[in-house]
Amino acid sequence: NSNRSTGPTGALHDSAFLRACRGEAVPHTPVWFMRQAGRSLPEYLKVREGIAMLDSCMMPELVKEITLQPVRRHQVDAAIYFSDIVVPLKAIGVDLDIKPGVGPVVANPIRDRAGLAQLRALEPDDVSYVTEAIGLLVAELGATPLIGFAGAPYTLASYLVEGGPSKNHENTKALMYGDPELWQELLDRLSGITAAFLKVQIEAGASAVQLFDSWVGALAPDDYRRSVMPASAKVFEAVAGYGVPRIHFGVGTGELLGLMGDAGADVVGVDWRVPLDEAARRVAPGKALQGNLDPTLLFAPEAVVRAKADEVLAAAKASGRGHIFNLGHGVLPSTDPDALTKLVAHVHERSAV
Ligand code: 1CP
Secondary structure, three states, X not given: OOOOOOOOOHHHHOOHHHHHHOOOOOOOOOEOOOOOOOOXXXXXXXXXXXXXXXXXHOOHHHHHHXXXXXXXXXXXXXXXXXXXXXXXXXXXXXXXXXXXXXEEEEOOOOOOHHHHHHOOXXXXXXXXXXXXXXXXXXXXXOOOOEEEEEEOHHHHHHHHHHOOOOOOOHHHHHHXXXXXXXXXXXXXXXXXXXXXXXXHHHHHOOOEEEEEOOOHHHOXXXXXXXXXXXXXXXXXXXXXXXXXXXXXXXXXXXXXXXXXHHOOOOEEEOOOOOOHHHHHHHOOOOOEEEEEEOHHHHHOOHHHHHHHHHHXXXXXXXXXXXXXXXXXXXXXXXXXXXXXXXXXXXXXXXHOO
């Protein structure tokens, strides 16, 4: 364990994205989009042809190309490492696949103590392709920050327990309420795996990390505080010493924003349901905010997108917090990429000081 307080230096350290994460003044509001790489881009569909999603995540040159595509095309202020939240689980030998049009599917869902045996600790050597790809990327990206990421314990648990994508998380919640001891053990193992996976990415050169707890909005605050927050807090604590910003995001988490910040995030991601000035009243002082244009708005006329983006910028300004412009969730696959390029230019222009 080498919890060095390295962190980026020079032009990278002074990039608009990293400055905003730290709550410092910026020349313009930085922009990136969750799921900015991927199916909305024809150049992505082209390079992915005939290659399965999980296989692509293990091919460093391909990962480099896919990660750079949205940076070239949209001029976003940060790259996000191309991978998936289930990659570290695959790397430790969990029998799972990403099915096109569905998402992650787990062969033997974890519903009892015996199922836990599928989850051993993650060693850096299990994901040497990640270290290699990030090395290639940071050499190419220069002063553009690379965001590493991982799935948070609750969201990973939801796939492992349900066996795939789920609307109501009934098996996951039944386990959480019905066998708290087994649940704690499951989340504990996942926090170890997630922390190890984020460390690999930071040590390879990622200059920020985002913990995706995409589906934790399914929980009431008391249940989150009791049954999930300690595991997420362990992940943030494990990477605290590196001095890289830690972003925490989930969907439908309006009632959890304060707790998700308190779990140890430097930046709290907000979906489109809560305006950023209201989010600031829910999140402890000193933390920056990320978000939060509704991704479906990109299907509306350009003038509407601009007006709504201006509302997001105004709410962010009123919040007094550092602000990273993003969507309230990922880019939808059928989004017109030109609408994204225009949105980046608009936010940059409107926020320039
Ligand atoms: O640029 C980018 O951001 C793309 C990289 C990326 C990221 C950040 C991918 C590639 N996946 C993820 C994270 C991820 N994966 C999350 C958290 C972010 C979020 O909330 O959107 C989640 C919940 C997943 C799980 C997952 N993987 C789903 C969702 C299924 C569900 O429960 O509804 C899906 C569809 C996948 C597959 C996947 N991952 C990534 C891509 C491009 C795809 C599509 C498959 C393909 O192209 O073959």
